[in-house]
Amino acid sequence: MKIIYHCFGGTHSSVLCAAIHLGIISDQHIPGYQELMNCPYFDKVSGSEVGIIHHMGRDERENDIYILGCRSCGPIVEKIIREMGRLLGIAPDEVVMVDTTPYLNILLKMGGFLSRGLGLVGPGRIILYRGIRLAFPSFKGLVRKVKKQVT
Secondary structure (H helix, E strand, O other), X not given: OEEEEEEOOOOOHHHHHHHHHHXXXXXXXXXXXXXXXXXXXXXXXXXXXXXXXXXXXEOOOOOEEEEEEOOOOHHHHHHHHHHHHHHOOOOXXXXXXXXXXXXXXXXXXXXXHHHHHOOOHHHHHHHHHHHHHHHHHXXXXXXXHHHHHOO
């Protein structure tokens, strides 16, 4: 099975959820700043990479975990991926799309815009980290829901 976590830029909330899913980031505690910055792809995906599906790893059940940035086109991208799967003969339940944007707070949006949109990485990351600390329980809950769904 393929599980694709997606968000606006494919570099913050989708990466965090994929990292929690894979155990790169523990769901037992809020990650420290450096732990987050060491996470693959976190705040490293450029605007030109939006629309590119990045493989983050394989979970304990051999599901492939991916991240994707799709700007504000998440529902359309989900539909396109399902339709492409249908055309290629892939069963609809073999690809799970997970939209992480409903779990964003204002700090995550502002921090992401500063860091990736304006190139103000230092201030953006400080604000991002504060937003993640607040939203972490929601992201953790989303990942648990996805894992339960795919078992």
